[in-house]
C-alpha cells in the first residue's frame with residue numbers, strides 16, 4: 001500500500017490536533033526516501049508564528065531550516081515552510097502578465113489587505129505555493145519533487161483548503177484567476193495525483209471525528225488516499241494468553257492491568273470501525289517509546305520493513321484493506 005501512496009504527487013496529512021500528523025508526515029517522508037523517492041516535506045507557516053521561528057517538523061527530520069526557501073535535509077529529502085503570502089505572490093505572478101506587475105501588486109497596501117482579509121485567500125496562497133513546487137521540473141523535464149508531503153496544521157485547515165476552490169470560483173469564475181484555480185482544482189481532485197491522509201488515534205472520539213472529516217472532505221471531492229491509525233498499542237497476547245489473563249482477573253478481582261486490556265479492546269474496535277467506514281485503506285502505525293527524531297526514524301524503519309505474514313495484527317505497522 002505504501003507503494004501506492006508513493007505514486008501520488010501530493011499527500012495532504014490531516015487530522016485533529018495532537019493525533020500525530022507531524023510525526024506521521026515526517027516518518028512517511030523518511031520511508032518514501034528510503035524506497036527511492038525524492039520528497040519535498042512541507043508544512044504551513046501559521047500567521048501567528050514568527051517567520052524564522054523553530055519548526056517542529058524540521059526538528060523531527062533533523063534540520064533547523066526555517067523560512068520560505070527549500071532546504072535539502074538529506075539526499076532525497078527536502079524541506080520547505082509554505083507561507084500564504086509567498087503563495088499569493090506566485091499566484092499573482094502566474095495570473096498577471098508580468099512579474100513586475102505581480103510584485104507591484106503585492107506591494108499595494110490595499111491589495112495586501114484584501115488578500116489577508118479573506119481566509120479562503122490565505123489558504124489559496126498555501127495551495128498555490130504547493131502547486132508551484134509540484135510543477136517544478138529538472139532540466140530533463142522530470143519532476144523536481146515527485147512526491148510532496150504536506151503537514152497541515154489542523155482539521156479546519158484541510159477543510160478550508162478543500163472548500164477553497166469552490167469558494168474562489170464562485171467569486172471569480174472567469175479570467176486568469178478562474179483558470180488558475182481550475183487548474184489547481186484538477187490536480188487537487190485527481191486521485192492518481194493527490195490524496196488526503198487522515199491521521200487518527202485508536203479511541204472512540206478521535207475515530208468519530210475522523211469519519212466526520214472523511215465525509216466533509218469527500219463532499220469537496222478531495223480524494224482520500226488512506227486512513228492512518230497512529231499510536232496503535234502493541235498486543236502482547238496470543239488468544240490463549242488473553243483467555244488465561246481474563247480467567248485470572250475473573251478469579252482475583254479488578255486489577256490495574258484491566259485498563260491496559262480495555263485500551264487494547266478499544267483500539268481493536270477503533271480499527272474495525274475505520275476499516276468498515278473509511279473509503280480508503282487503513283495504515284496502522286504502532287505506538288513506540290520514543291520522541292522527536294528518534295521516534296520518526298524508528299517509525300520510518302517500521303513502515304519500510306517487509307510485512308511478516310504471521311505477525312499479530314496489532315504489533316506493528318500493517319495495512320487493512
Ligand SMILES: Nc1ncnc2c1ncn2[C@@H]1O[C@H](COP(=O)(O)OP(=O)(O)OP(=O)(O)O)[C@@H](O)[C@H]1O
Nearest residue numbers: 016017018019020021022023231286287288291292
Ligand atoms: N506513533 C507514536 N508513538 C509514540 N508517540 C507518538 C506517536 N505519534 C505521535 N506521538 C507523540 O504524540 C505527540 C503529538 O504528535 P505530533 O506533534 O506529531 O501531533 P500533531 O498532530 O502534529 O499535533 P498538532 O496538531 O499540535 O500539530 C508528540 O509528543 C509525539 O511524540
Ligand SMILES: [Mg+2]
Nearest residue numbers: 021022056153
Ligand atoms: Mg503538528
